[in-house]
Amino acid sequence: MPAPPAELDVSIVLPVHNEAGHLQAEIDRIAHAMDVSAYSWELIIVDDGSDDGSDEIATADQRTRVIRAERCSGAGAARRIGTEAARGSVVVWSDADMSYPNHEIPQLVDALGDADQVVGTRTSEQGTLKFFRVPAKWLIRRLAQYLTQTTIPDLNTGFRAFRRDVALQYTHELPVGFSCATTITMAFLMNGYRVDFVPITYEKRAGKSKFHWWRDTRSYALQVIRMMLSYDPLRVMLPVASLLGLIFIGKLGYDLVDKDLRPAANTLLLGFAVLQTLVVGLLADLIVRVNRPFHRELPSDVREIGDADESARLPKADGVPEKITPGPDDPASVDLPRRDR
Numbered sequence: 097m098p099a100p101p102a103e104l105d106v107s108i109v110l111p112v113h114n115e116a117g118h119l120q121a122e123i124d125r126i127a128h129a130m131d132v133s134a135y136s137w138e139l140i141i142v143d144d145g146s147d148d149g150s151d152e153i154a155t156a157d158q159r160t161r162v163i164r165a166e167r168c169s170g171a172g173a174a175r176r177i178g179t180e181a182a183r184g185s186v187v188v189w190s191d192a193d194m195s196y197p198n199h200e201i202p203q204l205v206d207a208l209g210d211a212d213q214v215v216g217t218r219t220s221e222q223g224t225l226k227f228f229r230v231p232a233k234w235l236i237r238r239l240a241q242y243l244t245q246t247t248i249p250d251l252n253t254g255f256r257a258f259r260r261d262v263a264l265q266y267t268h269e270l271p272v273g274f275s276c277a278t279t280i281t282m283a284f285l286m287n288g289y290r291v292d293f294v295p296i297t298y299e300k301r302a303g304k305s306k307f308h309w310w311r312d313t314r315s316y317a318l319q320v321i322r323m324m325l326s327y328d329p330l331r332v333m334l335p336v337a338s339l340l341g342l343i344f345i346g347k348l349g350y351d352l353v354d355k356d357l358r359p360a361a362n363t364l365l366l367g368f369a370v371l372q373t374l375v376v377g378l379l380a381d382l383i384v385r386v387n388r389p390f391h392r393e394l395p396s397d398v399r400e401i402g403d404a405d406e407s408a409r410l411p412k413a414d415g416v417p418e419k420i421t422p423g424p425d426d427p428a429s430v431d432l433p434r435r436d437r
Contacts, residue, residue, distance in 0.1 A: 097193060100409050100415075102183060102184055102185035102260065102261075102425065103183040103184075104135075104136045104137060104138055104182045104183050104184040104185070105135040105136045105137060105184055105185060105186060105205075106130070106135045106136070106137040106138075106139065106185075106186050106187075106188060106201075106205055106257075107131075107137070107138050107140055107178075107182030107184030107186070107188070107200060107260070108126060108137065108138070108139045108187075108188045108189050108190065108322075109140050109142065109174075109175055109178030109182065109187060109188065109189055109190075110122070110126075110139065110140065110141050110142070110190060110191070110192050110407070111142050111144055111171045111174030111178065111191070111192070112141055112142065112143050112144060112146060112150050112151075112154065112174075113143075113144040113145065113146050113150070113168055113171075113174075113298050114146045114147065114148045114304075115146070115148075115150050115166050115192045115193060115302075116146070116148040116150045116153055116284060116361075117302065118192070118193070118194050118302045118345045119141075119154065120153055120157070120402045121152050121193055122192045122194065122198060123139065123141075123153075123154070123157050123159065125159060126139055126190075126198045126201060127139065127159045127198045127306070129198070129200070130201065130202065131302055132202075132252055133202035133205075134202075135202060135205060136184075137184065138159045138161055138182075138184060139160045139161065139164075139254055140160070140163065140178045140181060140182060140428075141160050141161070141162050141163070141192075142152040142163045142165065142174035142175070142197075143162060143163070143164045143165065143169070143416065144165050144169060144170070144173070144174045145165055145166060145167050145168030145210050151164050155238050155306070160311050163177055163181060163182075165177070169272050170271075170272035170273045170274075171254075171272075171273065171274055171276060172271045172273050172275065172276030172279075173270075173272040175189055175270065175276050176270045176276070177268050179264070179267055180264065180267055181264055181326045182260055184260060185259065185260055185261070186205055186208060186258070186259060186260065187216045187257070187258055187263060187385075188201055188204065188205065188256070188260075189254055189255065189256050189257075189277070189396055190254060190255050190422060191254050191255075191301075193299060193301040194302040194304050194400065195298055195299050195300065195301040195302075195390055196216065196255040196296070196298065197216075197255070197275055197296055197297055200296070201257075204216060204257050204294070204296075205253070205257050207292065207299070208257050208258075208272060208291070209292070210396050210397040211289075211290045211291060211292040211396060211397070212258060212259050212262050212284055212289040212290050212291065212395055213256060213259070213262075213263075213280070213281070213284050213289065213291045213292070214256065214257050214258070214280060214291070214292045214293070214294060215250060215253060215255075215256045215291060215292070215294070216250075216253055216256060216294060216295075216296035217249040217250040217253060217293045217295050217296060218253055218296060218298040219256060219295050219296070219297065219298065219330055220297075220298055221328075221377060222314075224394055228248075232313045232316075232317075233251070233252070233313075233316075234382055235317075236239075236251065236278075236306045236313075236316050236317050236320055237251045238252075239282075239317070239320050239321075240278070240282055240320050240325075242331070243282065243286070243320070243323070243324045243327070243328060243331055244282060244285040244286060244416065246285050246291070248285075248291050250276045250293065250315075251277075251278050252274065252275070252277045252281075253277060253296075254276070254277050255296060256280070256281075258280070259393070259396065259432060260286070261327050261393050262284065262393045264282065264391070265287075265392065265393065266280065266283040266284075266287075267281075269283060269323075269326075271315065271319055273315050274316070274321040275316045277313045278316055278319055278320060279319055279323065281436035282320070282323050283323070283328075284330050286323070286327040286328070287327075287392065288395065289308070289394045290395055290396065290397055294433075305310070310404050325380065326384065327347070327384065328381075328384070329377055329380035329381050329384060330377050330378070330380075330381050331377060332377070333377025333380065334374075334376070336373055337370055337373040337374045337377065340366065340373060341370045341372045342370055343366060343369050344363065344366045344370050345364060347360075347362075347363045348363050348385035350368070351363050385420055416435060
């Protein structure tokens with residue numbers, strides 16, 4: 097179903113959990129940056145079960161919309177709630193821990209341009225346990241690049257801007273934890289939307305980090321694999337079947353030479369495993385294709401060619417029109433078919 101019409105230009109979603117020590121400073125620098133910009137905006141603070149008075153600080157500031165969750169469900173749940181409540185045609189995700197350059201949100205929105213999502217790529221690693229985090233993030237990013245066939249400089253950065261109408265198609269896929277950023281990046285790429293990357297500065301966070309290196313890294317990896325199986329299962333199953341097939345061919349050749357053309361029972365079982373893996377992969381691929389939505393929002397860089405003025409461009413926020421206003425040389429309206437990309 098198409099997204100409802102946007103009422104504002106930009107909605108900024110800020111998940112908050114026990115950030116009382118610096119929340120007001122974040123609100124002030126975001127509000128100042130947006131006030132001097134050309135955009136109409138709103139700041140949505142999703143308080144994720146804070147018990148340090150963060151919700152009171154947020155509600156006391158008249159420049160914010162505050163959504164309060166009594167239980168802490170995670171950053172992903174908070175971002176999903178804020179995105180679905182947003183009224184802007186563009187949604188910005190960031191954090192309230194002073195690590196991201198929130199004073200540059202207008203420039204981030206400017207960088208969106210004809211893309212459907214723009215991602216702030218961190219130029220430094222400020223997290224704890226770098227010895228474990230850096231190689232783990234590199235491996236997971238390589239896995240995601242294999243799936244999407246796209247170079248991804250930073251997979252899980254929390255600083256990004258995207259079209260709300262496109263994102264609402266995939267908010268139901270967002271996990272409750274930190275891997276929500278990974279999910280929204282891959283969901284756009286896997287469905288043919290344009291994602292751009294711009295470098296940003298990244299500072300050491302204020303307050304205590306909620307990131308648990310083992311639990312959240314495992315969640316990142318599992319979410320990437322889950323999305324591979326959800327969007328393109330053959331990219332998982334074909335390499336597995338190929339590896340098993342090579343082992344089967346080698347074992348079969350050995351049996352034929354060493355056992356007088358009589359394959360061993362375990363060789364035949366290995367051959368059945370190859371066949372089963374291929375069949376499961378093909379069935380999974382068929383299920384994925386059958387269950388794809390009939391309608392998707394068109395990418396921002398898709399335009400109707402023919403009219404010279406800007407009115408011929410397909411709208412970004414309000415869905416795709418059923419009819420195009422005829423030009424002076426075309427007395428009849430033209431039906432614009434919806435495409436399943």
